[in-house]
Amino acid sequence: MKILCLSTDEAVWHHWNKVVDSNATLFREQGFNEIDSALASKEMYKYCFIYLADKNFSANVESVVSLQRKYPKQIMIVFPNQASQAAALRLFSVGVLGQCSPYIGREQLKLVLSVVDSGEIWGGKAFINSLISQSASLAETHVRNDQEDLLLRSEDEQNMLAGLSDREHYVATLVSNGLSNKQIANEMDITERTVKAHLTAIFKKTHTKDRLSLALLTQNSPKLSH
Structure with a gap:
């Protein structure tokens, strides 16, 4: 190697x-x-x-x-x-x-x-969760040239989010707020296994590969923002 x-x-x-x-x-x-x-x-x-x-x-x-x-x-x-x-x-x-x-x-x-x-x-788990929670405000201060593609989401990306069910929308929103799978399960009164199943489907539909990528997509979506 x-x-x-x-x-x-x-x-x-x-x-x-x-x-x-x-x-x-x-x-x-x-x-x-x-x-x-x-x-x-x-x-x-x-x-x-x-x-x-x-x-x-x-x-x-x-x-x-x-x-x-x-x-x-x-x-x-x-x-x-x-x-x-x-x-x-x-x-x-x-x-x-x-x-x-x-x-x-x-x-x-x-x-x-x-x-x-x-x-x-x-x-590090704590670092990633903190980063997810702060990613929207941090990203806004670091928009540079083609980095705007990360923040100003295209129509295609919005369509990806539009393909989520209401329940998947909610899971994505909770992820963008930095909640762990256990916290999401408690919030929605479901099992962690169900949360993982939702995330698998969400990652596939949004073409994201991890929680951070999903959070960045979600936080900059008017459909999912608070």
Whole structure:
């Protein structure tokens, strides 16, 4: 398994080498141009780890956005040196699947890779729920050029939501408010298994793949907003 890494920090680089599985080989680059060239080559990388230092943080976030858009099938995981929900929203919205501490532990990293392998987003449960709750207001402050596509939903997206039943509409709304499956079950007086069944149907009808994507779609829909 090959992992392409961007790290300008020696301590972070050495830590990554200690916590990855023994069957993984890490390839280090120290600039986004080098990462771009590596991804453009015929080499196949299972993951791309990107360390985001404090210096030029916002610009580097945009560089990751550009890379993810250019290589949409590449699994990218960022390791920011500072907590920023706005940056996380920006990255997740374009397809980045994971955000972790630069000094993540071995077992936690295994869990992260397992989650992103399934196509889900990793950011920690509490973080993701908080991000869902705040995504609408955060997104409004970060509208830039083609990012407007994320916020100003097209007629096609509205049609996706229109295809939901009243009960599915309600589940989607509760998800956008940051409720867990258990909380939704209690609110609607149904089982968690039923909630999961509703979510499976909702994801299929709206062409979303996870709770965050659904929340972003729902929060910007006049049909489902409060």
